[in-house]
Amino acid sequence: MSKTKYIFVTGGVSSSLGKGIIAASLAKLLQAQKYRVTIQKFDPYLNVDPGTLNPYEHGECFVTDDGAETDLDLGHYERFLNVRTSQANNVTTGRVYQSVIEKERRGEFLGKTVQVIPHITNEIKRRMMLLGESGEYDIIITEIGGTVGDIESLPYIESVRQMIWELGEENAMVIHLTLIPYLSAAGELKTKPTQHSVKTLMESGVKANVLVCRTEHPISDDIKRKLALFCNVKQGAVIESIDAKTIYDVPLLMQEEGLDKVVLEQLNLPAPGTADLDRWKAFLYKFKNPKQTIRIGLVGKYVELQDSYKSILEAVSHAGAINETKVEIHSIHSEYLTIENVTEKLTGLDGVIVAPGFGERGIQGKIEAIRYVRENNIPFLGICLGMQMAVIEYARNVLKLDTANSTEMDANCADPVISIMEDQKTIVDKGGTMRLGAWKCTLKAGSLVHAVYGDTEIEERHRHRYEFNDAYKKAIEDAGLVASGINPETGLVEVVENPNHPWFVGVQYHPEYKSTVLDPHPLFINFVEAAQGYFRSK
Numbered sequence: 001m002s003k004t005k006y007i008f009v010t011g012g013v014s015s016s017l018g019k020g021i022i023a024a025s026l027a028k029l030l031q032a033q034k035y036r037v038t039i040q041k042f043d044p045y046l047n048v049d050p051g052t053l054n055p056y057e058h059g060e061c062f063v064t065d066d067g068a069e070t071d072l073d074l075g076h077y078e079r080f081l082n083v084r085t086s087q088a089n090n091v092t093t094g095r096v097y098q099s100v101i102e103k104e105r106r107g108e109f110l111g112k113t114v115q116v117i118p119h120i121t122n123e124i125k126r127r128m129m130l131l132g133e134s135g136e137y138d139i140i141i142t143e144i145g146g147t148v149g150d151i152e153s154l155p156y157i158e159s160v161r162q163m164i165w166e167l168g169e170e171n172a173m174v175i176h177l178t179l180i181p182y183l184s185a186a187g188e189l190k191t192k193p194t195q196h197s198v199k200t201l202m203e204s205g206v207k208a209n210v211l212v213c214r215t216e217h218p219i220s221d222d223i224k225r226k227l228a229l230f231c232n233v234k235q236g237a238v239i240e241s242i243d244a245k246t247i248y249d250v251p252l253l254m255q256e257e258g259l260d261k262v263v264l265e266q267l268n269l270p271a272p273g274t275a276d277l278d279r280w281k282a283f284l285y286k287f288k289n290p291k292q293t294i295r296i297g298l299v300g301k302y303v304e305l306q307d308s309y310k311s312i313l314e315a316v317s318h319a320g321a322i323n324e325t326k327v328e329i330h331s332i333h334s335e336y337l338t339i340e341n342v343t344e345k346l347t348g349l350d351g352v353i354v355a356p357g358f359g360e361r362g363i364q365g366k367i368e369a370i371r372y373v374r375e376n377n378i379p380f381l382g383i384c385l386g387m388q389m390a391v392i393e394y395a396r397n398v399l400k401l402d403t404a405n406s407t408e409m410d411a412n413c414a415d416p417v418i419s420i421m422e423d424q425k426t427i428v429d430k431g432g433t434m435r436l437g438a439w440k441c442t443l444k445a446g447s448l449v450h451a452v453y454g455d456t457e458i459e460e461r462h463r464h465r466y467e468f469n470d471a472y473k474k475a476i477e478d479a480g481l482v483a484s485g486i487n488p489e490t491g492l493v494e495v496v497e498n499p500n501h502p503w504f505v506g507v508q509y510h511p512e513y514k515s516t517v518l519d520p521h522p523l524f525i526n527f528v529e530a531a532q533g534y535f536r537s538k
């Protein structure tokens with residue numbers, strides 16, 4: 001019998017109910033009960049990884065230490081649990097089919113007809129159990145993307161059915177997240193959509209053990225009893241999940257509803273006592289009781305969809321909480337930012353972040369924003385493309401290299417201050433061709449970033465193709481923009497800063513991926529402090 005226990009989280013009735021947050025909250029509660037927990041996400045789409053997905057469609061692409069381009073829910077998992085995830089924590093249908101097809105091409109199926117059942121489902125099950133084999137975890141929570149009843153979810157639901165059959169209900173269970181809509185005309189909460197979605201699950205042979213019900217209004221005991229009876233779950237296994245003010249409230253709300261208790265009962269695991277959530281509660285207290293409010297501008301081209309910059313927004317709110325400051329984010333669309341309106345759009349801000357991105361659209365707006373904050377001593381943090389644009393802005397406006405650009409925007413530009421690395425020039429595929437994952441960086445002794453990190457050796461995650469061009473390093477440094485972080489293996493510039501400015505830092509990496517509730521990122525903490533300083537000096 002398997003020692004690791006498995007919890008599957010499925011979704012019904014509607015998408016966007018927040019399965020990721022529920023899974024992360026449950027994991028947090030189990031972790032607080034001293035269980036070793038991890039979460040993985042199985043996504044039913046055909047992309048091999050989310051790296052090629054447009055942020056407008058799927059939100060941000062999260063990057064792990066081992067360089068996996070993953071669903072943004074893995075960001076929530078890391079932020080809630082304070083543990084690192086990896087490639088194995090995110091699987092897509094595309095990846096599953098890719099492995100099965102590669103195996104077929106190698107002749108490993110020995111002439112058998114290769115089919116969805118059993119070959120695809122076996123590959124799904126193998127991957128579902130992969131993290132459990134290490135012996136590192138007591139409990140593995142698997143979030144199944146999509147909504148029950150979708151054609152593309154079927155192989156996953158069938159795999160879950162088989163795993164429960166193989167491992168037994170004490171070792172593998174299902175939490176079904178569903179929606180209880182409120183009909184204002186009738187003044188009632190409606191349970192029928194949930195009954196139907198549980199039935200759809202049942203048609204595939206899978207019984208929900210726990211129902212987590214998203215709702216805008218409290219669910220009465222009568223409705224809970226009705227749901228339990230018609231959906232065939234135990235009385236205490238209907239959990240209300242009412243809309244929360246912040247996602248960080250959800251673990252505590254789930255604890256009040258007893259989600260961890262029913263889950264441990266179902267898995268026949270002891271609950272050692274009251275979960276230890278003191279540090280989490282201390283964070284929430286500060287988050288909810290700020291002593292002041294500052295305004296940070298986020299300049300990017302995907303600002304219409306907040307999920308595109310999820311990790312940045314979360315990292316800023318962690319840093320705000322630790323500084324007992326409410327940080328109001330003002331999204332500024334880089335495409336509509338011009339030399340004429342930049343003053344008007346950026347006035348009143350206490351700090352500006354220029355966001356990561358790809359392609360030419362909106363870059364002139366980013367450059368205008370950077371010039372404005374540089375000239376007006378407003379704290380600035382440039383991330384990835386934001387750092388590259390800071391280099392271009394400096395080269396153009398201070399060094400007077402009018403033709404400075406990135407070869408991403410103009411392949412033949414006269415002064416490619418940002419350009420592609422030699423060994424990447426021959427690559428044509430878009431997927432998985434970037435510098436990805438954790439890379440070491442050595443910070444210059446005495447620099448601002450050295451003081452911020454309190455260390456000269458750091459490691460941060462990357463996701464980009466283009467780099468600071470070494471050929472321009474001396475000229476740019478001589479003009480005052482210092483390369484204060486260098487990759488010790490490749491010599492590539494990872495950080496630039498401006499010592500003649502109160503707080504001006506550009507980083508080629510993505511610090512936002514490593515900020516968690518219990519370990520907010522030093523760069524964001526310090527940036528918020530600088531913005532507080534600017535706010536006070538006004």
Ligand code: GLN
Binds near residue numbers: 464465
């Ligand atoms: N487009 C830039 C590059 O590929 C920056 C990428 C990013 O901001 N993540 O280098």
